[in-house]
Amino acid sequence: MLAATTLLVAGCSAGQGDPKVALTVGDVNVSTVEQVQQKLNDLLATNKGAQDQARQRKLAEISRGIVEQQARIQLAADAAKKLGITLDEQLVEQSIPTLTGEQATQGEPFQGIVDAAFPAKDIARYRLTLIELGGRAIGRNAVTFDVAFLQNLGDARALAKKVAEDPARSAELMQKAPNTVQEPGIGQTQDPSKARDPQQLLQVSASPLFNLPVGSVVATRLNGEQGGYIVFHLKGKQPAQPPNGFDPTSVDPMQLAQVGQALLVPLAQQAGVQPNPRFGTWDPVTLKVVSVEESSVVSTVLQAKTPKP
Incomplete structure (x- = not known):
C-alpha cells in the first residue's frame, strides 16, 4: 500500500515551477511533494478511513485533499495577519474537541480523513480563524x-x-x-x-x-x-x-466558518494559488484542487474591463 502511494505522488510533473514544490500560495512555497508524501504514508499507517480509500484506489483524492487543505490553511493565516486577528493558544487547545472530528466535518468522512493528516491544533486554529472572519463579515x-x-x-x-x-x-x-x-x-x-x-x-x-x-x-x-x-x-x-x-454569536460556529471560507476566495484570487500539476488544478471559486479529469470544467474568473472615460 505504501509503495503504491509512493508511485502515486512521485509521478511526473508537468508545467512551470519547481517539480519538488507541491503548493505555492502567493510567493510562499507552502509544501513540498515529499511532505505531502509523508502525510499520505502516515495516514495509511494509522487511519482506517485512509486505508479503506486505498483499497478503493482513491489515494489521489486524499493527496488532492491534503494540498487543498494546505492552501486553505495558508489563506486563512494570511487573512488573519492582514486583519490583525490573533487567537489565544489556550482557546485553540480548548477548541480541539469541537472543531476537529466528526462534529466539525458535518458527517463528511472524507474531510475527516484529510483533517487527520494535520495536527489537531492546526485544524482547530484554522477553523477558529474562519469563525472569526465569518463573525466579522456576515451581513x-x-x-x-x-x-x-x-x-x-x-x-x-x-x-x-x-x-x-x-x-x-x-x-x-x-x-x-x-x-x-x-x-x-x-x-x-x-x-x-x-x-x-x-x-x-x-x-x-x-x-x-x-x-x-x-x-x-x-x-x-x-x-x-x-x-x-x-x-x-x-x-x-x-x-x-x-x-x-441579528446576533452572530447565536449562529452555529461551523456555519460562521463557511462564511469565513467564502472570504478566502478574493484573497486566493489576489495572491494566486498554484498546486503542482501532478495533484490537479486549483478552482478559484470552490477553493478545491480538482483532478486532471475535472480540470476541463474548472471555474473561470475574469475581471470586467473598465469603461473608457
Missing part, C-alpha cells in the same frame, strides 16, 4: 449582480468573456445568450438587512460569488442535481448591516 455587504443559467460550459465561458469585454452590455448579452435553462436575473440585489431569516443571511454571506471583487465575471458549475452552469457578473457592492436583532 456587512449588499451586492448587485446579473446572472445567467446555461446548459453547457462552452456557452458559459463564451458569455463570460463577452461580458468581461463589454460589461455595459451585461444585461443584453445575458438575455440573448443561447441554450439557457431559465430566465436570467438582471440587476438583482442581495441586501442582508432584508434577509427573511438568519439562514437566508448565512446562505448569502457564505456564497463565494458574492465575496469576489466588484467587476468579477464568473463561469462555474451549478451545485446540486440539476446541473448546468452559471455566468455571474458582480456589478456593485455597498456596505450594509444585518437585520435588526
Whole structure:
C-alpha cells in the first residue's frame, strides 16, 4: 500500500515551477511533494478511513485533499495577519474537541480523513480563524449582480468573456445568450438587512460569488442535481448591516466558518494559488484542487474591463 502511494505522488510533473514544490500560495512555497508524501504514508499507517480509500484506489483524492487543505490553511493565516486577528493558544487547545472530528466535518468522512493528516491544533486554529472572519463579515455587504443559467460550459465561458469585454452590455448579452435553462436575473440585489431569516443571511454571506471583487465575471458549475452552469457578473457592492436583532454569536460556529471560507476566495484570487500539476488544478471559486479529469470544467474568473472615460 505504501509503495503504491509512493508511485502515486512521485509521478511526473508537468508545467512551470519547481517539480519538488507541491503548493505555492502567493510567493510562499507552502509544501513540498515529499511532505505531502509523508502525510499520505502516515495516514495509511494509522487511519482506517485512509486505508479503506486505498483499497478503493482513491489515494489521489486524499493527496488532492491534503494540498487543498494546505492552501486553505495558508489563506486563512494570511487573512488573519492582514486583519490583525490573533487567537489565544489556550482557546485553540480548548477548541480541539469541537472543531476537529466528526462534529466539525458535518458527517463528511472524507474531510475527516484529510483533517487527520494535520495536527489537531492546526485544524482547530484554522477553523477558529474562519469563525472569526465569518463573525466579522456576515451581513456587512449588499451586492448587485446579473446572472445567467446555461446548459453547457462552452456557452458559459463564451458569455463570460463577452461580458468581461463589454460589461455595459451585461444585461443584453445575458438575455440573448443561447441554450439557457431559465430566465436570467438582471440587476438583482442581495441586501442582508432584508434577509427573511438568519439562514437566508448565512446562505448569502457564505456564497463565494458574492465575496469576489466588484467587476468579477464568473463561469462555474451549478451545485446540486440539476446541473448546468452559471455566468455571474458582480456589478456593485455597498456596505450594509444585518437585520435588526441579528446576533452572530447565536449562529452555529461551523456555519460562521463557511462564511469565513467564502472570504478566502478574493484573497486566493489576489495572491494566486498554484498546486503542482501532478495533484490537479486549483478552482478559484470552490477553493478545491480538482483532478486532471475535472480540470476541463474548472471555474473561470475574469475581471470586467473598465469603461473608457
